[in-house]
Amino acid sequence: MVHSAQGEFVSGPPEIEAGGILTIDLGAVVANWRALARRAGPAQCAAVVKADGYGCGAMPVTRALAAAGCRIFFVAHLQEGRAVRQAAPEAIVYVLNGLAPGTAPAYAESNLRPVLCSLEEWRDWEAFARGHDWSGRAALQVDTGMNRLGLTPKQAASLAGEKGAADMLALVMSHFACAEDPSHPLNARQMGLFQDIRALFGTVPGSLANSSGIFLGPDALHDMVRPGVALFGANPTPGHPNPMRSVVHLQGRIIQVRTVATGESVGYGATWSAKRETRLAVVSIGYADGILRAAGGTDLRTGADAMIGGKVCPVVGRISMDLLALDVTDADTAAAQRGGFVHLLDDNIGVDELASAANTLAYEILTSLGRRYRRVYRAAPAS
Ligand SMILES: *Cc1c(COP(=O)(O)O)cnc(C)c1O
Secondary structure, eight states, rough: EEEEEEEEEEESOOTTOOOOOOOEEHHHHHHHHHHHHHHHHHHEEEOHHHHHHHTOHHHHHHHHHHHTTEEEESSHHHHHHHHHHHOOOSEEEEEOOOOOOOOOHHHTTTTTTTESSSSSHHHHHHHHHHHHHHHOOEEEEOOOOOOSSOOOOOEEEEEEEETTTTTEEEEEEEOOOOOOTOOOOHHHHHHHHHHHHHTTTTTSSSEEETTGGGSSSSSGTTTEEEEOOGGGGGOTTTTTTTSSSSOOOEEEEEEHHHEEEHTOSSSSSGGGSSSEEEEEEEOOOOOGGTOOOOGGSSSSOOOOEEEEEEEEEEEOOOOOOOEEEEOOSOOOOSSSSTTOEEEESSSSSSSHHHHTTTTHHHHHHTTTOOSSSSEEEEEOOEE
């Protein structure tokens, strides 16, 4: 990572060589965390930075959030926990995917907290902590209806009755299955069940809400909220205006501009054909860079949009591994030129829009962001 003159951190190829430039606005990540923290208060606001910070870089994101006052981070894997520990030496770091057999010493070594997801994991952790006089605590995950990870409510209730169990826990948590749909009846059921379970553990803090959960009202908040995707600009309230700032900007390089005659097809499989004489810009980004193949355009279905010189230009034809084509017939010829850039993600085309063009969610767009871009991290303003 190189520090540039404008207070930016840069990695990857130099600008003239780059097929794509990915800009991550750390100031927007911090602003999003603060907005969620204000909304959730007095509950504490943690940050979920699993999968390399939703593809945005766990280390730079963790550093920026820790500097802004975030004290609690969640990751999925032990190895991700070590990276976050390095970026935020003072923080509390929870590892969501639980305690794999034999890994308890590694947790202690890096001062990480496992999220215990079954009675077996609880027993392993208890044996290790007592055997080694390890006072670092853990979280307990209870399944309230998602049927993914966690103790059953019945198992949790029986554990709560065991002497000393609550003393080993710093958090009791559960996870919503349908938080992005406020009208789904499972939300109320999970909130009710979690309320009862949490009460059995006395003063141990509780946590239920992910990004969208923060918008489900006061009963979802408990003592701590765990936003992930909204920190990175995705809309936690689908169907309503996005309250988050956009974080990820992606520019793709035009390699060449060519004209195709009416009736000619474009790309593998010849799935799109020109309805008029069409100017095409061929761009040096493809599905290997995370622009999912499903975002291509066919004669039956419009592809993802890009912006060139203020004009919307759709992807036409299949997306290749390293290339995609845009219909730039209506774009300014000066902007749509060899060496120029198109915008695939910006303030107008957010991660949710690109996701919907590919029939998926912002989660998948973010965690697929390519590794061969020139990456530019815009530093958060000093707080
Ligand atoms: C990923 C995850 C989160 C964060 O979810 P978002 O929807 O990205 O806010 C919170 N809690 C758990 C258990 C998770 O797995």
